[in-house]
Amino acid sequence: MKIFTKDNKISSLVATNSNLIPVINRFGILLGFKEKTIEEICLEKNVNTDFFLAIVNTYTNENYFPEDELLSFSPLLLIDYLKTTHRYYNQYVLPKIERLLAAVMQTCAENCSSLKMISSFYQKFKTELHIHLAQEDEKVFPYIIDLYHNRVLTEGKSIRKYEDEHTSVEEKLSDLKNLVIKYLEPTYDPSAMVEFLNTLFQFEKDLFDHARIEDLILIKQVIRIEEELKTNAAR
């Protein structure tokens, strides 16, 4: 575990933590880095380096929390990034998990009722996640963009009211995992289950970091803007 800086090679970042590949892909940065440093590739791809570092370090170190000076980039950058992530979840990850779960279910010949319960539980989780992502895309982000451009507070509106907590979605995902590991009778093909669980675990981690970036960076930035506007108005 280390904190990456702009002078590190981008290849070392990925070699340390391969989970970062989809993360940096979302910046438009694809593999084949050669000897380029983080700063060089950010310059080339027109990505704000501080922003890039704040994201990859938050993803790599569970306990990392970027300091104020690293939070000076525009929240619009972050929103773009988060939206791309939502699209990646909706269009790629969730359909993939669903496909893998369907494949597990197909391998079950008898006593499949528990597995069916797991499948309904997954559907339940997915619906809740969809609602959460849509709420952000349609309500939270537009509120922030508007606040950032127009610099006016609206009575009764604040980021705290808009952004739901992440615990409920995270709890369901963790419950799903525990139910399969601890209580589900193995009446399915184990290899199919391995593929499903691997994808699920990786998604759990990605989603958790995504939520942390929203809570620790975006929300914090917005609260700062709100407070600034409040003090200005009071004057």
Added chain:
Amino acid sequence: MEENVFIIHPSEIVRKGLALILQEYFKMEITQLSSINDLNSFAAITNNLIIVIIQKGLVLPVETEERLRKNNQFFLISLSASTDTEGVTDGYDYDLNVLASNLEIQKLVQVIRKSASKTKTSNTDNGDLTQREKDVIRQVALGLSNKEMADKLNISIHTVISHRKNITEKLNIKSISGLTVYAIMNNLLDISDINPEELI
């Protein structure tokens, strides 16, 4: 409890060397930082065992140390150069000398772990559910509120809440729909009692 070790030292040789020794014997996260102020980025950690090793004579940013100490089992170790006088100095919990042997370093970590686990107050009872807890799960799955459960089972709301807390700790399942699935999989409930399409 998770363990977090921070080695803060301007010298890469010292950082890497110490990290290598610690990693060789203990499975723990080791974060290497070159400046004391880098620790500020980690001030939000809670409920962990945190060991911070810094150069003797230096102090951590006050606010960060206070926060970490308040929310964690926190130990600050000073790393002294070979010529410094021995002994623990004020402000540090332990002292380590650069000439310490691997064995001494390992011992130190063991001492810290012991004193951390002594103060730990976790309830490690991971046994099976009691009959009462099974009753409670069944009612939770059927969608009853705490108040309704208390009335039905003839116990206080406080007792219902404490049962629910124990259930979650034993099973590691938190959501109501997760508990419902558990109840059906373990035959505490029949699938016909609920509508599986509409898991709560």
